[in-house]
Structure formats: structure tokens, C-alpha cells
Amino acid sequence: MTDAYSRMTLGRLRRVLAATIMAAALALGLAAPVMAQAAGQPIRVGGTLALTGPLAATAMVHKIVGEIYVEQLNKRGGLLGRPVEWVLLDDQSKPDLARTLYEKLITVDKVDLLIGPYATGAILSAMAVAERNGKMLVHHTFGIPKLAKYDAQFPTWALGPAPEQTVPGLVLDALAASAKPPKTIAIVTSKFPSVHFLALGAREVAQKRGLKEVLFLEFEFGAKDFGPIAARVREADPDFLFMGAIGLEGNQLLEALKKLDYTPRNHFYTYPAPGPMAVSPESANALSSTVFEGSPPFTNEPAVAAFAKEYQDRATKAGLPYTLADVQAGVSYTAWQLIEAAVVATKSLDDKVLAQWIRANKVDTILGKLRFTEIGNYGDDLSKIKQVQDGKWVVVWPKEFASGAKLVAR
């Protein structure tokens, strides 16, 4: 067999094969419903989460939400016709490691876009890296707006530019509208930065509104013995206990109070662990703030309800003790929505173009319309007040978000 003959035969074979594939594709195209197909090099979105370490419990929520979003996005055809790939690394709950990993994502992995890690410390680290490299950073769980100084960073937890004023103001509004408005307040706070400044703000707001401060206590993050703190709260016996708490600190204080046979009349916790706070018998009527819950009216939109359901299924499968979508899931989903909206609107992956578009536009999300034009690129404070009722969180304030639930005040 000569080389010319074999080349001719191979060429004919290729043509026949190509024709067959085209015919098959055409036939399938006629038979199947038209669907956008993501093709080509994937768009890589890089980020870290605290997959291990003390923040891992909450970071798992963000992992589940990210997986749901990317999966659904790819089913819808990806971004710019290309599939989306999430390059996720474990920062082990360490902000210093997050900094190194974001450097790696940008310079070694060369990801197209960035999404933030979980919690203020790690986000602050990632923000510095993003700024140095001129990358846009969309993040979901940054708690101190005045520290967000990079103009191409975009927070999706809609706290507003001054949550230390607006969040305590909101809960005091809610209590003032109740049958028994409080006259005295005790403020007990962890020195964890993102809750401490809220408690200091609560002090100012309460004073302006004429509430008498009967106790102000600060304790170190990680405190183990809440007995003496509980004894001081019991002795002060406030109408309203405002606790700057993160994670389990609220539960720990409530358990210590229970051992002293004391139940606070009205009590608010800044960032409680949602599951333990909801199901603990001591937490009845506990208040907190939220921008999203997996219940009406947030889930009135069928797509949001579907997300809440999907999240619950996956959280159950992952063995999470609290499986309802809550504020963490909501802000996480919103971060992905923001990235998608910007890329779709600009048809670009250029960080400057995307950042410019986000700053100039209001974006529709499951939290509501978000804008990024105030200090730290925060916009409106979309916080609502929720309360533990019958072992579940329900939104009780403002009234238009309460879906029939009423704030229980004592």
C-alpha cells in the first residue's frame, strides 16, 4: 500500500465520519428540545472556604450553595456559552493561609474570576490580594463595612454601610412596637471584631432612645465558663438583653442562665449558630437579624423556593444538623448571582469592566435589589428581625416581611 493511497483512504474515512456525526447531531437536535450547551474552555471562578478548622461548620453551607449554583448555571448554558468551573481551596479557617491561596489562585491557577472566602478575617486577606492584582472580589460574609476599602470588592450580605447603627435600631424599633417596650438594656458582647462593633453601636443607639443601660460586659471570644456572666445578667435583670455573640456564645449564655433559673425577657443575638439556637429549649423567643430565610416571603418566588428545597436536600445528605436555608445560604447564593449578572450584562470577564458595571447598576437577587454605592460598596441595609418560635426562625419585623408571624415580647 503506497503512502498516497493510504492518505486518500484516511481522508475519505474522515469525511464519512464527519458526515455521520453531523447527521447524528442534526437528528438529535430535531428530536431533543433546544438547550443552550456550554462548550469550550471553562470559565474558572476561584475561591477558598474554611473546609476545615473552627469555621468549617458554617463554611459547609457556602460549599453546598456554590455547588448547587455552579451546577444549575452549567445546566442553563454556563457563562458566555462556556461552562463554569469552581476552583475551591481549603483555607483551614486561617486568614493568613487564605491570603497565600488567593495569590496562588490568581498567579498559578490563573482563574478568570474570584469569589470570596468565608468570614471577615479571611475576606480581608483575600481583598488585599485581589487589590494588588487588580482582580474583582465578590464576597458574602464580610461584617465590618468600614474596613472594606478596595473599590472592586462587592459584599452581598446587605448590612448597609453602618450596621452598628441600623441593626440595633431595627431591633429596638421592633420591640418598641410590641406590647411591652423595654425600658432597660443589658449589653453583653464577645470581643470578636465583627460583633463587638455592633454591640458598641447598640450602646449608642439605646442611649439615644432613652433606654437605661443596666449592664455592659465584654468577654473574650472562646470563653468557656459563662456562669459568672450569667450571674451578672441575672442580677441586672434587664428588660432586653442584647448579646454581641457569634456561633455558640448565645447558647452558652442561655444555658448558664437556665442553670440559675433565669430566662431573659427579650433577647437578641448578633450572629448565632442558626441550628443550635433554633432548637434549644432555652432559646424560645430569641431574636436575631437576617437578610434571607428559606421561608415565605423570601421563598414566594418559585425559583427561590426551589433553591431552598434543593439546599435542604443537600444539607440533609451532607449530614448538617440544621438543614434549612438561612441567611448564610442566602448571601452565598447572592454572591454567585452577582457574578453571573455582571458577566451576562457586560459579556466580559475583564475585572475592571465587571466592577464598573456592578457599581453602576442595581442587581436583582434573592435578597432583593442590591446596590453598591455607599461606604465599602455597601448599599441599603436589608436586615429584618427574626425570632425563634416553636423551634424555628420566623421573620417578625418589619411587618410587611412577617408573613403573619408576630413578635413575642415579654
Added chain:
Amino acid sequence: MPSANLLGQSLLSGILAGGLYALLGLGLSLSWRFLRIINLSHFGFIFLGAYLTYQVATSFHLSPFAVMLAIVPLLFALGVAQQALFVRFAVNEFGSLLVTFGMVAIIESLIQYFWTADFRRLESGYGTLSYRIGPLFLPVAEALTFLVAVVLGLAAWAALRFTYLGKAMRASAEDPAMAAAFGVRERSLALLVAGTSAATAGIAGTFVALTATLAPAQIYAWIGVIFAVVIMGGLGNPLGILAAGLLIGVSEALTMALTSPSWAPLVSFTLLIAVLILRPGRV
């Protein structure tokens, strides 16, 4: 000015917290003194015991104390196996610090693998139960912890002071060669000490499960204060551990009652530094 009631309640709270500190530090102190092993994995064993108590008590609706009876031999065996490894690889005192730190990380990862990083709480009925004694409230779980700490501390002290095994251990720690010449079997004794230390971690774990909410990363939260208790109490000195636990627990509680609670963590280390300055050579 705080009321007498507040001071009394805080004092009680401090005494009970001191009991827990002593219980957590007992095994660490014994292995440090008699094996020259600074066993950071002791904290891992405590949390392993706590998680096993949580899991078995929850799944089979058993009393946590019944579960403890099964955990103690299991942890004893684990401690013996660990000591056998240390002997096999000739791990010295400083090396043990590094090796056991690695072991804590492994135990933490294992706990996270099986129980996830989320918080776990043993709903035993003891958690929030308390009795009123005059104007004060006595929390049951903490009171039981204190009682067990005192009983174990006294038992360990008596065993070290009055039994042949105890005397052999002390002799072996002072002068291994001389003790061996008198027929002390150092290797068997070391396995017994390691097993006992780990068993106390199992007991402490049950009480941690009763009194605290569990999360894998909380293993590290206890290391600082327990080290302070162990060093202040004197290595291998069960009564000293009890006294140091009480001193730190009460000092912390009174600090929280009289000043800002945020000063409390400074107390244990300030006391530790004071003891090291005033009584050098305790380690």
C-alpha cells in the same frame, strides 16, 4: 458593688470550673511526670471520649455514665498502644511535644470526618439541671464533674503514695536505673501509666460532653489553661492539680464577677508566671 449573692454564685461557679480543669489536667500531668511525655494528644483523647459519649448515648438512648464505662477501657488501650509506639520509636520529651501535636491534628480530622465540623450537643437532661441551695444554684453536671475530679485526684494521690505500684512509679521517675535494679519493670509500668492517663481523658471526655457543646476545633481551646493548671499544680501531683484548678477557676470567676469578663483569660497565665517566678523549677 456586686452583691453577696453574685459573689457567692461566682465563687461556686469558679470552684466547679476548677474541678473540670483538674479533671482535664490529671492525665496530662501524670504522663508528663512519669513518662516524660508532653502528651498534647491527651486533649484529642478527651474530645474523642466526648464524641463517643455523645454518639453512643444519643444513638442507643443510654446514660452517658454507662457509656463512660465502655469508653474507659477503650481509651486505656489507646493510651497503651500510643506508649508502645513512643517506646518503639524512642520518642523523647521534646519530640513528644511535636509528635503528639501531630496526633491532635489527626484526631481532630478524624472527629471532623465522622461528626462533621458542626456543633454537637448531648441532650442528657443534666445539661441545664440545677438545684437551689438557699440563694445559690448548684448546676448538677458541673457538680458531678467536680466530685469526680476530687475522687480521682484523691485516688491518684493515695495510689502514688501508698501502693507498691505508686512507689515504683515515683522511683522509676526519679532514677530509672536504680529502680530497675530493685526489680521495677519500667516498661510495663510506663504502659500502665499511659493507659491510666488516657483512661482519665475518657472520663473527662464524658464530662465535657455533659457540660459543653462539642466542635472539633474546640480541642485547642483548653490547651492553654490546662497547661497552666498542670505546671502550677506540679507534675505528677494530683492534689496540686486540684488546688491549681481551683485557684485558677475561682480567680477567673471572681475576675468575671468583679471586673470585665474579658480580663479572665489573663488570670491563669498571670498566676502561672507568678508561680514560675516565685517557685522556679516546678517543671
